[in-house]
Amino acid sequence: MIYWDQEKECMSRQSLAELQLRRLKETVFRVYAFVPAYRNKMDARGIKPDDIKSLEDIKHLPFTDKQDLRDNYPFGLFAVPMSDVIRIHSSSGTTGKPTVVGYSKRDLDTWSELMARALTSAGATKKSIIQNAYGYGLFTGGLGVHYGAERVGASVIPSSGGNSKRQIMLMQDFGTTLLTCTPSYALFMAEIMEEMGINPTDLKLQSGLFGAEPWSENMRREIELKLGINAFDIYGLSEIIGPGVAIECDCKCGLHIAEDHFIPEIIDPVTEEILPDGSQGELVITTISKEALPIIRYRTRDLTTLNTDACACGRTHARMQKVLGRSDDMVIIRGVNVFPSMVESVLLDIPGVEPHYLLIVDRLGNLDVLEVQVEVSEQIFSDEVRKLEDLGKLITRELESALGVNVKVRLVEPKTIERSEGKAKRVVDRRNI
Amino acid sequence: MSKQLSVFLENKAGRLSSVTKALGEARINIRALSIADTSDFGILRLIVNDPNRAYQILKDAGFTVSETEVIAVRVQDTPGGLATVLEQMSDANLNIEYLYAFLGTSEDDALVIFKVEDIKKARIAFKEKGIQFLEEQELYQL
Incomplete structure (x- = not known):
C-alpha cells in the first residue's frame, strides 16, 4: 500500500481546486463571523467574505503571523466555543509568549488522517511497529505522530524523546520497524548504538520519518547509511495543525502538501507579493478545514519552492522543496543570509566529517564573525599538525564558497557539541544588537 | 616498530590533565610525550608502557585518539x-x-x-x- 487515502491524495487538480474554493469560502465566512481579530483585519482592508469568489482572491486576505497568535494569547483566535475544543497544544515560548493552538474533535480526526498518510508514505502498515521518539506533551510532534500511527493500526511505542539507551533497547527487544523523531536525534542514536557496539543492520528498523527541523540531503544520506534505513521528511507546524502538513513520498523529490486541507502560496518575504510558480520564497499556508483554529495566510518563515507538476508516485498534491531553512534559524552575517542546513550540507560532503556542528556568531568591533565548530572524529584526525590544519583550511574554503562569507573553522574534541534529543541547537548568536 | 598514541586536544584548560588523569588511574605509565600546538588545538603524542590498553582507555574517555x-x-x-x-x-x-x-x-x-x-x-x-x-x-x- 503506498497511499493511505488514494481518493484524496490523488484527486484531479480540477476537483481539488473546486474543493479548495468551497472550503476557503466557508473558512473565510467562519473567521469573519466568529473571530474578531480576523474581522477587524478584513474590515481594515475593506474585504467581505463574499469578495472571495475564486482561489486567486486569496491574495486580498490579510496575512497572519506568530505575533497575531501572541497578541490573542491564549484563545483569542479560536473560532469555536471552548466546549468544542478537545485538545490544546502550545509552543515552549522560548522566543516570546507561547503560541497556543486548539483542536476540535474533527480537527484531531483530520490531523490523524494526515499523519496516517505520512506514515503510510514512509512504509507504515498495520503490521508496523512504530517507535515514536518525538517528545510527548505540549509539543505537537509526539501526540500528532501517535494518533496517526494508531489510525494506521500499527503497534505504537510511545517512547517520547530522551533516554537514548532505553530507546535502543526498545528497538532491539520490541523489533521496531519505523522510527519517528527529529533527524538530529536519529543521528545521535546511531552514535550511541555504535558506542554500545550494536550494529543497526541487526535491528528490524526499515524506515524513519524525520522532521521538526530543517535537514539537508546529505544528512539524509548520513542517517540512511548509519541506521541502514529509508529516511523520509515530514513537514508541519503547530500553528497550521502540527506534523503532517506535507509529506515525502518514495520519489523524495519534494513534500506533498495536503492541499485538500491547506492552500499553499509562495510570497516574497519583503514585498509580500505572490511569486510565480517555481520561485523560491516564503511559504504561506491557509487552513481550509480547521474548526477550532482556522488560520488565514500564515507566514511560516520557511523558505521553499512549490511544484504542481505530476509526481511519479501518483499523488496530485503540490510538492514543496525540502525546506532550506526557517528564517528564524537564519543568521544574517554582514548582510548575507546563512542557514545552518547549508553548513551541514558542506560538512557532510567532506569525507569523515561528522554532522555535529555549531555556528557561533559574534561581533568583533563592528564586524560580524562566524565561527563554525566541527568535531574531530577518528577518521579525520591525524597526528600531524599540518594535515589537521590542511583539513581546517579545506573546510573553511568549502564553507566560504558555499556561504559567501568569511568563516573561522574551529576543530573541537568529539562529543563536545551538545547533542539534542529534540530540535538541535545549531546557532549561538553572541551579538548584542 | 613502536606505537605512539596521538590525542587531539582543544586548547582549553584542563584537557591535558584529563588525559594524564585517565591514564594514571588505569596505572598506565607514560614513557615519553610531546605536544604539537597551534592557536586552536594541540596534538599530544605519547609513548606508554601498554599502548593497546591506553588506546582503549582514552577512546572510552571520549578522546579522539589514533595509533601512529x-x-x-x-x-x-x-x-x-x-x-x-x-x-x-x-x-x-x-x-x-x-x-x-x-x-x-x-x-x-x-x-x-x-x-x-x-x-x-x-x-x-x-x-x-x-x-x-x-x-x-x-x-x-x-
Whole structure:
C-alpha cells in the first residue's frame, strides 16, 4: 500500500481546486463571523467574505503571523466555543509568549488522517511497529505522530524523546520497524548504538520519518547509511495543525502538501507579493478545514519552492522543496543570509566529517564573525599538525564558497557539541544588537 | 616498530590533565610525550608502557585518539650525537615528519622518537648504517 487515502491524495487538480474554493469560502465566512481579530483585519482592508469568489482572491486576505497568535494569547483566535475544543497544544515560548493552538474533535480526526498518510508514505502498515521518539506533551510532534500511527493500526511505542539507551533497547527487544523523531536525534542514536557496539543492520528498523527541523540531503544520506534505513521528511507546524502538513513520498523529490486541507502560496518575504510558480520564497499556508483554529495566510518563515507538476508516485498534491531553512534559524552575517542546513550540507560532503556542528556568531568591533565548530572524529584526525590544519583550511574554503562569507573553522574534541534529543541547537548568536 | 598514541586536544584548560588523569588511574605509565600546538588545538603524542590498553582507555574517555608507528633511536648523549644520526638519515633520503627526544635510562645515550615517512625504509637504512633503535617491547619496558 503506498497511499493511505488514494481518493484524496490523488484527486484531479480540477476537483481539488473546486474543493479548495468551497472550503476557503466557508473558512473565510467562519473567521469573519466568529473571530474578531480576523474581522477587524478584513474590515481594515475593506474585504467581505463574499469578495472571495475564486482561489486567486486569496491574495486580498490579510496575512497572519506568530505575533497575531501572541497578541490573542491564549484563545483569542479560536473560532469555536471552548466546549468544542478537545485538545490544546502550545509552543515552549522560548522566543516570546507561547503560541497556543486548539483542536476540535474533527480537527484531531483530520490531523490523524494526515499523519496516517505520512506514515503510510514512509512504509507504515498495520503490521508496523512504530517507535515514536518525538517528545510527548505540549509539543505537537509526539501526540500528532501517535494518533496517526494508531489510525494506521500499527503497534505504537510511545517512547517520547530522551533516554537514548532505553530507546535502543526498545528497538532491539520490541523489533521496531519505523522510527519517528527529529533527524538530529536519529543521528545521535546511531552514535550511541555504535558506542554500545550494536550494529543497526541487526535491528528490524526499515524506515524513519524525520522532521521538526530543517535537514539537508546529505544528512539524509548520513542517517540512511548509519541506521541502514529509508529516511523520509515530514513537514508541519503547530500553528497550521502540527506534523503532517506535507509529506515525502518514495520519489523524495519534494513534500506533498495536503492541499485538500491547506492552500499553499509562495510570497516574497519583503514585498509580500505572490511569486510565480517555481520561485523560491516564503511559504504561506491557509487552513481550509480547521474548526477550532482556522488560520488565514500564515507566514511560516520557511523558505521553499512549490511544484504542481505530476509526481511519479501518483499523488496530485503540490510538492514543496525540502525546506532550506526557517528564517528564524537564519543568521544574517554582514548582510548575507546563512542557514545552518547549508553548513551541514558542506560538512557532510567532506569525507569523515561528522554532522555535529555549531555556528557561533559574534561581533568583533563592528564586524560580524562566524565561527563554525566541527568535531574531530577518528577518521579525520591525524597526528600531524599540518594535515589537521590542511583539513581546517579545506573546510573553511568549502564553507566560504558555499556561504559567501568569511568563516573561522574551529576543530573541537568529539562529543563536545551538545547533542539534542529534540530540535538541535545549531546557532549561538553572541551579538548584542 | 613502536606505537605512539596521538590525542587531539582543544586548547582549553584542563584537557591535558584529563588525559594524564585517565591514564594514571588505569596505572598506565607514560614513557615519553610531546605536544604539537597551534592557536586552536594541540596534538599530544605519547609513548606508554601498554599502548593497546591506553588506546582503549582514552577512546572510552571520549578522546579522539589514533595509533601512529614511530621508531625510537638510541643517540649518543654527547655533543653532536643527534647531528650524526640526522646526517646519516639525510644521506639515506629519509623524510622526517617530526621528532622528540627524551633521556633514556642509560647514562651514555638519549632516545629520540622519530616519525618518518617510510618506516620500513628507515629500519633498513638504520641497520645498514649501524644506528641503534629499540624494538617495540624494549621501548615500552624502559
